[in-house]
Amino acid sequence: MNRHQVVIAAVLSVFATLAMGKDEPVYYGSALCKYPQYECVRVGHSQSWERMFPDERERDLVQRLNRTYNYLWAGKVIAVPKDLKHITWKDISPFPLKIKPEDNTKLIIVDQDKLAYGAYDEEGNLVKWGPISSGSDRCSDNSSPTCRTKTGIFRVFSMENEKCKSGVFPLGRGGAKMPYCMYFHKGLALHGSDDIPGYRASHGCVRMFTRDAKWLNHHFVETSKESNNFLGTKVIVRPLASREKK
Numbered sequence: 500m501n502r503h504q505v506v507i508a509a510v511l512s513v514f515a516t517l518a519m520g521k522d523e524p525v526y527y528g529s530a531l532c533k534y535p536q537y538e539c540v541r542v543g544h545s546q547s548w549e550r551m552f553p554d555e556r557e558r559d560l561v562q563r564l565n566r567t568y569n570y571l572w573a574g575k576v577i578a579v580p581k582d583l584k585h586i587t588w589k590d591i592s593p594f595p596l597k598i599k600p601e602d603n604t605k606l607i608i609v610d611q612d613k614l615a616y617g618a619y620d621e622e623g624n625l626v627k628w629g630p631i632s633s634g635s636d637r638c639s640d641n642s643s644p645t646c647r648t649k650t651g652i653f654r655v656f657s658m659e660n661e662k663c664k665s666g667v668f669p670l671g672r673g674g675a676k677m678p679y680c681m682y683f684h685k686g687l688a689l690h691g692s693d694d695i696p697g698y699r700a701s702h703g704c705v706r707m708f709t710r711d712a713k714w715l716n717h718h719f720v721e722t723s724k725e726s727n728n729f730l731g732t733k734v735i736v737r738p739l740a741s742r743e744k745k
Contacts, residue, residue, distance in 0.1 A: 527593070527614065528565045528697060531578040542575045557583050564591050566614045566630040567697040568708060588628070598623045601733070605719065607689070609633065609705055609736045611648065614697065616689070616707060618719055626719070629711040632695050633736075634703040646702045650738040653683040655720050655731035661713070663690065667702075677704065679712035681720050683734040689715065705736070 532539040542551070548571060552558035562568040565577045580586055589596055594608065594617035606619045609631060617628040634648035663680035677690040691709030694700070707715075723729040 528567075528578055529576040531564070532576075536581055537578045538581055539576050540579050542571045542573055542577065544573045546573070547571055560586065560588060560591065562708075563588065563629055565697065567695050568630075569694060569696055589625070592617070592625060592628050594625055594628055596625045598625075604727075604730070605721070605732045607715070607720070607732060607734045609648075609689075609734065611699065611737060612740050614699075616705070616711075618715065627711065627714065629708050630695050630697075632692070632697075632701055632706040633699050634701050635699050638702060639700075640702075642702070647699075647739075648701070648703050648705060648736055649684055649687060650736045651684075653734045653736070654723065655681050655683050655689075655734060656723055657682040658688075658716055658720060658722055660716070661691075663688075678709055679716035681712070681716060681732075683731075689720075689734070 526533075529539055531537045540551075548558055548562065548568065551571075552561055560583065561577065561579055564580070571577075580591065593610070593613040593615050598619060600619070600621060600623035603621045605621060608617045608619070610616070611631075611633045614630055614632065615628055616631050618626050620626050634646040636645055636647060638644075638646040658679070658681040661678040663677045665675040665677055665686075667686060677688060677692075680688040680690040682688040687703050687705070689705045689707060689712065691712030692701075692706035693709065695706055695708060700706075720732045721727055723731045
């Protein structure tokens with residue numbers, strides 16, 4: 500086994516452990532500094548994602564690992580795999596690459612503790628995963644006592660294109676951009692956003708990288724129709740671990 504294979508195996512070991520729940524809390528971002536497979540880099544003045552990671556593939560991996568693609572500020576610490584050139588999105592997945600398929604249907608799992616979603620095909624293969632930002636504990640506009648995302652098992656019943664907008668937020672006028680929205684419960688949707696801050700910050704929807712929402716909308720998610728027995732793509736929103744409910 501050569502050097503980069505050893506490093507990849509070590510990375511996989513870390514994330515397999517996290518995915519199986521053997522290490523709590525689940526780590527991402529700068530918390531990965533404790534592992535030798537990573538180096539943590541402090542952002543300097545006038546640096547950006549593009550300047551720090553000119554290669555688009557590598558930049559995408561680092562953004563997923565840190566659960567954000569928001570603007571970088573001086574002093575922010577981000578985790579970077581030491582063998583970035585050789586790893587893939589599967590190597591840093593917080594989800595198992597294979598699960599037992601449920602009813603031979605597609606499935607999207609939203610894990611709020613991992614700040615990530617995983618999309619599985621009919622055979623239980625992980626085909627994509629990415630960062631999310633779900634509902635915050637308290638609503639920033641005091642519109643409700645809490646803005647936590649409703650948990651449970653749902654089905655996508657409606658979706659729109661890149662022009663999708665909220666009819667409620669901002670309060671009193673609506674119009675908040677929700678590109679490639681995929682509604683799974685009343686007004687709650689999976690949708691793209693320019694603001695994925697690395698923590699739960701939404702009004703209840705599940706925000707994700709806009710490029711991910713576009714892919715899911717165009718190539719993965721189905722609404723209810725005759726060909727799928729009027730059952731849209733299944734969405735499971737996992738509840739927060741007890742430690743975050745305190």
